[in-house]
Amino acid sequence: MPVTGLVAHLRGDPSGWPETIARLGADARVTVGPREGGRVALVTETTAAAEDAALFAALEATEGVSQLFVVFHDFSDVPEIEGTVPRRLRGRPCSDET
Amino acid sequence: MQRRDVIKGMAMAAATAAIGARDAVGQPPARPAPRTADGVAFQKAPCRFCGTGCHVQVGVERGRVVSIQGDAMAEVNRGLLCVKGYHVGLALYGTDRLTQPLLRRGDRHEPISWDEAIDIVARRIHRDPSRFGFYISGQSTVPEGFAASKLVKAGLGTNHLEANARLCMASAVTGFLATYGVDEPAGCYDDLDQCDVLIFWGNNPAEMHPILFSRVIDRRARGEQVVLIDIGTRRTRSTEHCQHYLEMRPHGDLAIALGVAHLLVREGTYHREFVEAHCAFRALQAENPTLQGEAIDFEEYRRRLEPYTPEHVEALSGVPAAQIRMLAELFGNRDLRITSLWCMGANQHTRGTAVNTLIHGLHLLSGHFGRAGDAPTSLTGQPSACGTVREVGTLCHTLPGGRVVTNPAHRADAEQLWNVPEGRIRGEIGYHTVEMFRRFNLPRSEGGDIDTIWVQVTNPGQTMPNQNEYFRRARALEDKFLIVSDVYPTETTRAADLILPSALWVEKNGVYGNSERRTQQWFKMVDPPGEARDDCWQTIAVAHRLLELGHEGMRDRDGRFLFHTEDAQGREVPIWQWSRYYDVNVDERLFEEYRAFTRFKHKDIAPYQEYVRARGLRWPVVEQPDGSWRETRFRFVEGEDPYVEAGKGVQFYHSTTSDDRAQVFFHPYEPPPEVPDAEYPLWLCTGRVLEHWHSGSMTMRIAPLRRAMPQAYCEMHRADAARLGVANGETVIVETRRGQMEIPIWIDGRGRPPEGTVFIPFFDERLLVNALTLHEYDPFSKQPDYKKCAARVRRRGAA
Missing domain, CATH: 3.40.50.740 (Rossmann fold)
Known part of the structure; x- marks a missing residue:
């Protein structure tokens, strides 16, 4: 159950920021915190690392968001810590030919 | 209160601290991170990945890292982290860690x-x-x-000691040594908060140094005017934020710098007073050239620059003459503050020393040096x-x-x-x-x-x-x-x-x-x-x-x-016995021993215990009369650098000419050692991506990062793909004179190379692009060029 603290940097005219913040907060997994200038604090709560990453990508792509940064990441109860580099690949590794 | 609520509270506190910290530009943020919370003990550490040096607060519970928090006390990142820093704790916990010595039999x-x-x-x-x-x-x-x-x-009693930094920043070292007689940037990240113009010389900080990039983007969000200029061989995420994009051919950076210098001298917009007070001119000897070169006078420097008109530079670099003039006008305007950033693009270059010294030379010639926001600054890729x-x-x-x-x-x-x-x-x-x-x-x-x-x-x-x-x-x-x-x-x-x-x-x-x-x-x-x-x-x-x-x-x-x-x-x-190694702090002993070496070049470091307390200190760090230790933001500048004598203003006190002057070098344009031809008609460029750290040995084991960028690819222009008849995602064969590989094509991907160029990142151990790259290196820095060689692409099954 990853919990992540985020800072979203808002782009454009400040008059559009409330709308952007509303878009960010529309997802039930997102808690919107205080805003300071063009930056707003967020906390996300998801059920799996993959969902956490997908939500991050979605928030980053939200209209009106310039950049998104993580400031806190708790993974103490995330069960799925994978460990090895997968061997499956569409292309084949390079040859030893010279 | 549930544990989960505590964690959420910590996350919100960290985010709130971070947004506040961003307003305190140049001031140490005041709110410390929690030392303990809900059984999780926090301690500071720098992030393990890139050279930015962000600090994190590492949360440990029952002998395991369970939490990572951006450190709001750290001036570098002020609580923020990029996607790699966010996952740095997971780098420890891949399931295939090496846990015992293994001998090949x-x-x-x-x-x-x-x-x-x-x-x-x-x-x-x-x-x-x-x-x-x-x-x-x-x-x-x-x-x-x-x-x-x-x-x-x-x-x-041998000297066969090397480090992989030879492959990433050796040309920056030779550039600093040739110019100032001492290595490493005079400026610091504070320049990013003060500059009016920021120029990326073959640099993609939006992906490679995102926290630094955010400092500038954040200024724009606050309504400040900052002009961003990207000089590169392919469009990147950084380009998207830039007002100007100067798309150059490989080695075009040499010509561009020469062209700007040409205009500054020809138009008389160079900073005459700064140059006369603080600079000397040099060029390589005709025979047996050395890093320090030989002295030339200003007239000889002017004469050597004469061929590099904007039109000639356009022919060499592919960058329109008007853009060369635009750059020269910016450098000629001393009301502006200009910071240049570069990293692998200028360093992994068979003329890396030359392009590094030319960039320094532009800042010196134009007097864009020594004020906050006026700095030529190389970035490093490693921590x-x-x-x-x-x-x-x-x-x-x-x-x-x-x-x-x-x-x-x-x-x-x-x-x-x-x-x-x-x-x-x-x-x-x-x-x-x-x-x-x-x-x-x-x-x-x-x-x-x-x-x-x-x-x-x-x-x-x-x-x-x-x-x-x-x-x-x-x-x-x-x-x-x-x-x-x-x-x-x-x-x-x-x-x-x-x-x-x-x-x-x-x-x-x-x-x-x-x-x-x-x-x-x-x-x-x-x-x-x-x-x-x-x-x-x-x-x-x-x-x-x-x-x-x-x-x-x-x-x-x-x-x-x-x-x-x-x-x-x-x-x-x-201490050679593992069971006794931590009986003393070996790090502290070695650090104190090393500290005795550091005053020689005025790279003074403070006692180890000062660093225990601080979120890092920038050298030279000099003890004050009250016993405190003061770091240095801007070197060679009176009032900032304690080694500059009173009344000097700017003093290059390690000058190679022992006269407190920096050296403005002339280096001629030279073409790359291997260029596309009929047999290998494309440029191949290699590099990194946001999600992965160098060869991916850690980040490819972190599931979210791997999912975000699961394998390497070959970026290609749509026109080249059409000519070859390959579709997006199709696996092709990329070949150079040194090797070949099969890899999927990405058209209109994250990076956008121009027609005639392909780009392949090197993070994927299953797709070893360095079997294809060139081993040629800069004659002074000995740093190889990973950024350009001749390649061809063909469909599988095609001859």
Whole structure:
């Protein structure tokens, strides 16, 4: 159950920021915190690392968001810590030919 | 309150602190991170990945890292983290960590004891130290690098010590040395908060240094006007934020810098007063050129620049003359503050020294130097390329603190500080990285006089250029022995004869030095897995085994062990025994020993305990009358740098001409060593991506990062793809004169190369692009060029 603290940097005219913040907060997994200038604090709560990453990508792509940064990441109860580099690949590794 | 609510509260507190911290530009943020919360104990550490040097608060619970928080106390990142920093804690917990020493027996690696492993390493070295190369890293800690340097230079009496930073920032070093007589940037990250114009010379900070990039983007969000200019060979995420994009042909950067200098001189918009007071002019000798070159006067400099008109530069670089004029107008305007940033694009360049000195020259010529926001600043790609490699001096020609092995006085000084007999340190430069591996990959009968290499904290099996010639040949040669200390299986460990499992990041004490001269300390927080042990301990244990084998170099002048360490009662602590290694803080002992080396080039560092308290300090760090220690933001500037004399304003006190002047170099444009032709009609450029750290040995094991960027790809322009008849995602064969690979095509991907150029990242060990890259290197820095060579692409099954 990853919990992540985020800072979203808002782009454009400040008059559009409330709308952007509303878009960010529309997802039930997102808690919107205080805003300071063009930056707003967020906390996300998801059920799996993959969902956490997908939500991050979605928030980053939200209209009106310039950049998104993580400031806190708790993974103490995330069960799925994978460990090895997968061997499956569409292309084949390079040859030893010279 | 539920534990989960506590964690959410911590997350919101961190985010709230971070947004507040961003307003306090230039001021240390006031709100510390929590020391403990809900059983999780937090301590500071610098991030393990890039050279930015962000600080994190590492949360540990029951001996395991469970939480990462951006450190709101840290000036570098003020609480923010990029996607790699966010996941840095997970880098420890891949399921295939190396946990015991492994010796190759036939085609298998079999477990052996540490005693056996240390003995094997020592005996390989002892049989002929001159055939041994030690290859470490810009990810090695400062004490690890210092111990390696002491072992090789003060102990073995050879200079075959290199670090992978040779492959990433050596040209920056030669650029600084040639220009100022001393290495590393004069400016710092504060320049990003003050500049009006920010120029990226072949640099993509939006992906490679995102936290630094955010400082500028954030200023724009606050309504400040900052002009961003991207000079590059392909469009990147950084380009999207820039007002100007100057798309150049490879090596076009040389021509662009010359063209701007030409206009500044021709139009008389250079800063005459600054130049007359603080600069001299130089060019390479016609024969046997040296890094320092020879003096020329301003008229000769002007004469040599004459051919580089905007139109001629357009013909050389592909950048429209109007854009050259635009750049020159900006540099000619002293009401503006201009910062230049560069990294691999300018450094991994067969004329890397030239382009580095030309960029410095533009800032000096135009007087855009010495004010906050006016700075030529190179960035590093690794967390301690500066601290461990450049400052400690872990290259084949260097000694700690800016000394060089070829200078008898420097050697004598180092011998005195290390308390080793006179004459112990050799004056001949050792083998640089490419040469070391070239010789390792040749039979002895053909000049292959390096037969043993010990690799620590790096992955040359994936990162050496022209892999087939410079890494893979050795496997088939008799009597070559590769020792690799690492944390995960890699392409290098797979080729190794002996694998030593290492501790990673907060599994050990450490000190790093980032891109802005900031030295950063952290403590061990968790135990390494299995039998994994600190790299520094491995070095010391091998040194002690060499002593037992009778190697006299392992004794100092007083006959004591080279790494002799005493406890508070004056009793020797056998730190070569793992069970006793943490009886004292070995890092602190080595750091204090190293500190004695640092004043020589005014790179003064403070006592270790000062770094325990701080979130890093930028050198020179000088003690104040009240006993406090003051860092330096801007070097060579009166009022900022304590070594500038009163009344001087700007003083280049390590001038190569001993007159307090910096050198403005002329270097002519030169084409790349390999260019596309009828047989290989495309440019191949290589590089990194946001999600992965260098060769991906850590980040490819972090599931969210791997999912975000699961494999390497070949970026290609739509027109080239149409000409070849390949579709997006189709696997093609990419070939150069050195090797080939199969890889999927990405059209209109994250990066957008122009027609005639393809780009492949190097993070994916299953797709080794460095089998294709060129081993040619800069004549002064010896840094290879990974950014350009001739390639062709064909469909599978096509001839």
